[in-house]
Amino acid sequence: EPEVTQTPSHQVTQMGQEVILRCVPISNHLYFYWYRQILGQKVEFLVSFYNNEISEKSEIFDDQFSVERPDGSNFTLKIRSTKLEDSAMYFCASSVDRAGNQPQHFGDGTRLSIL
Amino acid sequence: GNSVTQMEGPVTLSEEAFLTINCTYTATGYPSLFWYVQYPGEGLQLLLKATKADDKGSNKGFEATYRKETTSFHLEKGSVQVSDSAVYFCALVGNQFYFGTGTSLTVIP
Numbered sequence: 001e002p003e004v005t006q007t008p009s010h011q012v013t014q015m016g017q018e019v020i021l022r023c024v025p026i027s028n029h030l031y032f033y034w035y036r037q038i039l040g041q042k043v044e045f046l047v048s049f050y051n052n053e054i055s056e057k058s059e060i061f062d063d064q065f066s067v068e069r070p071d072g073s074n075f076t077l078k079i080r081s082t083k084l085e086d087s088a089m090y091f092c093a094s095s096v097d098r099a100g101n102q103p104q105h106f107g108d109g110t111r112l113s114i115l
Numbered sequence: 116g117n118s119v120t121q122m123e124g125p126v127t128l129s130e131e132a133f134l135t136i137n138c139t140y141t142a143t144g145y146p147s148l149f150w151y152v153q154y155p156g157e158g159l160q161l162l163l164k165a166t167k168a169d170d171k172g173s174n175k176g177f178e179a180t181y182r183k184e185t186t187s188f189h190l191e192k193g194s195v196q197v198s199d200s201a202v203y204f205c206a207l208v209g210n211q212f213y214f215g216t217g218t219s220l221t222v223i224p
Contacts (some may be wrong), residue, residue, distance in 0.1 A: 004158075033211075043139070043204060043214040056211055091158060103149065104212060108158035 013082055018071035021077045021110045023092030032075045033093040033104060034067065036060065039098075043091065049075065066087050079112075087114045097110055117142045121205050121215035128195055128222050129198045136218045138179075140203035140216040146207040148181055148188040153217070160179075162203070163191075195222045 005024045013019050025032050034046040048056040049067055066078045075094075079086055089111050093104040122137040140148065141183060150162040150172070161170035168183035177192045200222050205215040 006158075035212075035214075042216040043212075045211045045213070048211060058211075094158075103161045103164060105161075106151075106159040108156075 004094055004105050004107035005046075006090075006110050006112060009108065010111045010113070010115045012115060015084055016081055019079050019082055019112060021079075021090050021092075021112070023075045023077070023094075023107055024073050025075055025094030026076070026105055027073070027094070029094035029096050029105070031095045031098060031104075032066055032067075032069070033095075035091040035093065035106075037089040037109075038085075046077075056089065082112075082114045083115050087112055093105045116197040117146065117207060117209045117213045119205075119207055119213050120207050121218050122128070123161065123216070123218070125219040126218070126222060128224050130197055130222055131194045132222075134190070134195045134199075134220065135141040136203055136205075136220070138188045138215060140186050140188065140205075140207050141211065142186075142207055144209075145183070146209055149206040149208070150177070150179055150188070150190050151204040151206060151214075153204065156216075159204065169178070193218070198220045199224055 007022045032049045035043050037043045045058050047061045064080050068076050089109040091109045092107045095104045118141045122140050147166045149164045151159045152162045163174040165172040165181035170178045179188050179190045189210050202217045202219050204217045206212050
């Protein structure tokens with residue numbers, strides 16, 4: 001069964017540095033998402049992306065964050081000038097259709113640790 | 116607005132015990148409801164879903180019924196196994212997924 005793959009599985013970065021989290025969505029999917037899960041807390045929506053632009057974003061997704069689909073297969077989340085509170089699991093997801101019509105398929109996540 | 120409230124964990128059960136994890140929701144309209152499972156060290160996996168009132172989602176012995184009158188979607192399993200140990204998330208979907216806080220389940224032999 002096709003999977004959403006994320007790399008790296010664990011990223012350790014100094015506070016203030018930039019990080020790029022990478023995702024390869026399922027190949028025929030058109031909608032892409034990033035979610036965040038701070039340890040012990042709920043999974044939070046960050047952003048959705050369709051047709052090479054952001055379609056929805058939460059209040060968490062401020063100017064520090066950006067997303068990009070640099071080629072036909074990758075979907076990246078960039079975090080500029082990281083802060084301690086950015087430490088979390090980051091999940092990428094993709095779906096054929098908008099959320100609500102098809103369940104989103106999630107990757108295994110990238111654990112981001114900011115020191 | 117949309118939100119999901121799950122029973123707090125952690126939950127510890129003996130093998131073959133009955134499981135209930137409560138989930139209630141607040142939503143505009145009639146959203147689809149989901150249960151996701153997260154095994155240790157892995158990502159979120161869809162466990163089951165229900166798209167309208169009175170629908171029952173089921174998978175791997177787990178069941179949940181969409182109850183509009185009580186705005187609930189409680190997860191149940193008649194006989195849990197050690198391999199069911201995981202974190203379970205209730206979710207609803209509007210224009211995005213809204214997840215509950217998760218309930219950690221540990222099943223001991």
